[in-house]
Amino acid sequence: MNKLSFNEGWEFLKLPDGNILNPYKPENFSEKDYCKVILPHTWYTDEDQYRGLAVYWKMLQVSEEWQNVFLEFEGADQHCKVFVNGIQIGEHRGAYSCFRVELPGPFLTEKALRLEVYVSNAENQTISPIFGDFTIFGGLYRNVNLLITEKEHFDYLYYGTNGIIASSSLEGETGLLEIESHVIAPDGAMIHYQVINDDGNVVTQITELANKTVRIQIPHPYLWNGKGESRLYVLRATLFVNGKEVDEVCERIGFRSIKMEADTGFYLNGRKEKIRGVSMHQDFAEVFSAVTKEHQDINFKLIEEIGANSLRLSHYQHPQYHYDRCDEEGYIVWAEIPMLKMTEDRELFENAKYQLTELILQNIHHPSICFWGIQNEIAMFKDAPYMHEMCRELYSYARELDDTRLITGANLYTVKFESELNKITDMVGYNIYFGWYYGEMNDYDHFLDQFHAACPDIPIGVSEYGVDTNTALHSDQPAVRDYSEEYQALYSETVYRIFESKDYLWGSFVWNMFDFSSSRRNEGGKKYINQKGLVTYDRKVRKDAFYYYKAMWSKEPFIHICSKRFIKRAENAVDIKAYTNQKEAALYGNQGNELICSAHNNGNGTVIFKDIELLPGKNSFVVRSLGTDSPEDEVTFEKVDEKESSYQLPDSGAGKAVRNWFLKEDDLIREGYFSLKDSAYDITQNQEAMKIFYEFAPATAETVEKDEGIPLGLSLLSILGRDKDRNPDFKMEDLNHALNQIKKY
Secondary structure, eight states, X not given: OEEEEOOSSEEEEEETTOOTTSOOOOTTOOGGGOEEEOSSOOOOOSSOOOOSEEEEEEEEEOOTTOSXXXXXXXXXXXXXXXXXXXXXXXEEEOSSSOEEEXXXXXXXXXXXXXXXXXXXXXXXTTSSOSSOSSOOOOBOOSOEEEEEEOSSEEOTTSTTSOSEEEEEEEETTXXXXXXXXXXXXXXXXXXXXXXXXXXXXXXXXXXXXXXXXXXXXXXXXXXXXXTSOBOOEEEEEEEEETTEEEEEEEEEXXXXXXXXXXXXXXXXTTEEOOEEEEEEOSOBTTTBTOOOHHHHHHHHHHHHHXXXXXXXXXXXXOOHHHHXXXXXXXXEEEEXXXXXXXXXXXXXXXXXXXXXXXXHHHHTTOTTEEEEEEEESGGGXXXXXXXXXXHHHHHHHHHHHOSSSEEEEEEETTSOTTOGGGTSSSEEEEEOXXXXXXXXXXXXXXXXXXXXXXXXXXXXXXXXXXXXXXXXOOOSSOOTTSOOHHHHHHHHHHHHHHHHTOTTOOEEEESOSBOEEEEEEEETTEEEEEOOOSBOTTSOOBOHHHHHHHHHHOOSOOEEESOTTOOEEOSSEEEEEEEESSSEEEEEETTTTEEEEEEEXXXXXXXXXXXXXXXXXXXXXXXXXXXXXXXXXXEEEEEOSSOOGGGSOXXXXXXXXXXXXXXXGGGTOOTTBOOTTSBHHHHHTOHHHHHHHHHHOHHHHHHHHTTOSOOTTSBXXXXXXXXXXXXXXXXXXXXXXXXXXXXXX
């Protein structure tokens, strides 16, 4: 097989009146209406968030030597139909997986072919995701390639794979490799398999009939060992027909064992490995989803710097290059499908199931992938029995496709501990935002311990946590919802220490490594962006919290002074805080020549120099390690008469967490009775509870009962907190007291 890039020379046109079900160009269209583009390409901009149909076209010059030709699309967002000379030859429904279409043989007798690719990102309730806090960009946003093959070849149409499904595992000291092959060739075709180590030596080889499952044992293989040492092998499969070599494919594989225990967490090759991870979306400032290898390399350089050992590649299948890099660099990976809102629509479910098939079969050879995710926060709208059945079906199907990995899901914090959603998968993640959307930072401690006590046999971890941060905003008294850089730093210090203290916790994933696009957002002083990243959307600024995690994870000696962008200070004295992985550091003034004081690392990656006097004008300081490596950092603060107003947002609601104007949560719950802590969905299922709801908050109750876009999986407390302006004339404690009189069972 010969792969040729097919990214250049395309022309592009939006078709706002078109429909992907019956794509067409308007009668009055002209070739002049097209614009020239080079792939990868998305039509999205923040100024024009187009959701609809578009067409790409290009001429293909046919070579007389070609026997078989496939068009390979590494990603088309999100519904795609492919036409050749006006005839449809392929279709794909789903934005994130690779797919291919074959050019029918008769077309190859022509000298040139007109290719038209229709792509739609219009809202479609039968293609997952139908909901999510990220942008559906649209476009041919990943590479397009030509695959040129002989008449007989591996089956490149088999769920977007290369026809070889290679699954590796470890049993004792023996590597096990199971290979399922799919070929387009006559009976009797043979495949010669070679396993090659990183020195280029063939460690084993075997020849078997094509379309037959092969099992190979490799004694004492090199291990893929995470960040410690991740050694890989190459599996080379060569197809022979009548003794003639006709096709060849290669996959990199690795051998490792994985295990999850409810009491002690995750194990890699028998070694306990706490997940110290970050989550990542695929997009990047200015290019959005149409990222190149150069953009992706920037991402991985920053992830390497922070020292994480795991990535949650959310919330969909990422480009192959991401999984390849994770294999090479030893990251433990959570890979998942974009199932974020699950309805009873069977067509939507079958689409998610098909995307799960593509995810697993296209990526089963990657040793870095340890977890398959089948859902994220589907209970945001309700936690209903049909969801449990569908998730069980997805679980069973994933287990049928791959019985060597752990299957997981990420639940919203409102999912009750006893929910069936916690009993389906091999492990559970909770997306929890205490100290941001609800509660207080220290609430993680009690919540996690409560879950483990109630569900001691279920492995639990934190699959999302974080706060939004605008690096232009600052505070010497950071508070929830002030969006300041200082609050994100304080939050990270407070919360991560709790996670590290829990031996039973398999680990956590920071949400998010990078700021990312979300067309529905307008908060924290910026539109269309989720600012929970540790690094800005353009990857140019590492926020202070980035360096906290670097202090906790990285072995590279460093010191970083916090709040460098918080330059103008009205205080007479300030605390100077630095993140470091060094044991002790000293603060110097006078351009680093005058020792002021020294301080020890508090064991949480932090050194603090208290009550440092600021003189009028500019004040420059240096913090230097007292260790042998002596890394240092410097900062300049300017003493001013009044606080700088640009550091705060007007009317941001800073400090007003949802809990602050409610009762304490411990006072809300009466065991066996309803309360404000129950989900809106549970309230709607009880006539007496709904009657009380209408009595106290009729406007919100009506919206909830009509299911008008409110996530019914959220607690009544949370929903009313966001909707209190429509219900000004009642007290929360009175509604909660009334609900406390209604038995649940």
